[in-house]
Amino acid sequence: MSTTRVTHDAVMAALQEVHDPELHRSIVALGMVGEVTISETRVTVSIKLTVAGCPLKAEIQRRVSDALSGLDGVETAHVTLDTMTDEERRQLRSGIGGGPERPSPFTADSPTKVIAIASGKGGVGKSSITANLAIALAQRGHTVGLLDADVYGYSIPRMMGVHRPAVMVDDLMIPVEAHGVRLMSIGFLTEEDSPVIWRGPMLHKALTSFITEVYWDAPDYLLVDLPPGTGDVSLTIAQLLPSAAMVIVTTPQITAQRVARRAASMARRVNLPVIGVIENMSWFIAPDTGARYEVFSGGGGASLASELAVPLLGQIPLESSVAHAGDAGLPVVAAAPESPAARALELTAQQIIASVAGLAGVAG
Ligand SMILES: Nc1ncnc2c1ncn2[C@@H]1O[C@H](COP(=O)(O)OP(=O)(O)O)[C@@H](O)[C@H]1O
Ligand SMILES: [Mg+2]
Structure with a gap:
């Protein structure tokens, strides 16, 4: 004793x-x-x-x-x-600090590197990629926020395995932390599966509160999961997150590439620089034989990248572990870090770090 x-x-x-x-x-x-x-x-x-x-x-x-x-x-x-x-x-x-009286904390001279992930259409794996990239950045020792701006089709809470509401301190929302990432999603504020039926101005208002009324606490990176398409959200993001850089996710198909191109031109119209393209579902490797199959032919990622004159930041294979892990609330980079998809996502995260480090106007 x-x-x-x-x-x-x-x-x-x-x-x-x-x-x-x-x-x-x-x-x-x-x-x-x-x-x-x-x-x-x-x-x-x-x-x-x-x-x-x-x-x-x-x-x-x-x-x-x-x-x-x-x-x-x-x-x-x-x-x-x-x-x-x-x-x-x-x-x-x-x-x-923080709160509604404050303007966006992510001004052009803020130390946070803001990366908005966009796609032309839904279902290309934008949210899966965003969730995994966020975890990959956090695993490399960075502080990371993930803003789920897909207000109508939010999926980040389920993918990150969060089933609880965000804590409020007075009028300040505290991001929910999961897998080392600070998360904010409309899903933390509504009943599960209740439809979100907001019109344009309310959407702008919701996104504004997610940026100004949330205790983000200046993370190194803020990833934004944008809704699919080219809607008015890009404009809102450009106003509230003037230093954001945009990454476009597409699949190898030519049709997907075509709609993704529209998202890119919308980004450019509102002065958000597109820093690269990520191609998802690039090929499938049979788990039993190891044979590689090009499920969607087209090379859409590479051709979109060359058309936009930006790098192809990564190609992510189609892998059942990506879908399973997403459903289980533990994204593949955390659930199966040795899988080809997880390794591809980690490499992509490194490419993104390198790309934004070199961006003018974004602190190094
Ligand atoms: N590389 C991949 N391999 C296997 N399944 C994937 C892959 N990427 C996404 N998925 C699955 O495809 C579906 C759509 O992905 P999601 O990330 O929700 O797309 P989006 O956000 O673009 O609508 C989900 O069921 C997801 O698990
Ligand atoms: Mg999504």
Whole structure:
């Protein structure tokens, strides 16, 4: 048994190191630490959650308990949960900044590299690719946000395996973190499977709030899963995310290439630079024989890239693991990192890093 008596200072120093899982700041700085009582080798700490029934309370409790248990002179660490008062929540809220009074945090001189992923039509794998690229960037040690701007056809929550609402601190939405990526989607705010029937101006408003009323906290990369097609969203994105670079996803078919070309010309009309093309479902490798099949002939990715005079950033094979992993909420780069599709996606992420690093107006 230890003979050292733990001090209040030692407890506070240990708590200082505990970060809130989604706000990424010390719980001490966030004002989440309430009463601390020490009785011999037993420490009791009260943690004030931002909202009652916070979906992350078990994780916060575990982090605090681990930090205290590691201290010399502590044999039992007891963590009780409480909820902040309105005033405490307001203080936290003003401490972390952001909010509706603010313009877009992603201005041209912001350090975040914004990459909008577009496609001419749906079903080409745009969301699957966006989710996987986000995880691949996070696995390389970058902080990454993923904004699901496909308000009508959102699929990011399911693909990333998130089945809980986003936490609100006052009027500020806290992105939901999954696989190391900060996510925001209309799916975190509506009942599952309820149709989203918003018209143009509301769509603009929804996207504006997703950019200005979300605690993005300046990630290294913000990936935006755009709705398919060439609608008015491009214009909204260009206004709110003036430093965004666009990546176009297409399949090898010539018809897909043709509609993808329209998305590219829309991007150029609103001054969003297209930095490259990703071709998805490029070929299929039979898992039993290893034989390679060109399911969709056409070479659409390469010809679109050359037509736009941009690089072909990657070719992703058609692989059942991509579809399975997406349905299971664990994208393929996390579920099966050795699979050909995962490796292709990782290479593509590296190509994107290299491309945006060289962009004028985007901080290096
Ligand atoms: N490379 C791939 N291999 C196998 N299935 C894929 C691949 N890319 C996408 N899919 C599947 O195709 C469907 C459409 O993909 P999704 O990412 O939702 O497309 P989009 O966002 O363009 O509409 C999904 O069921 C997804 O799992
Ligand atoms: Mg999609």
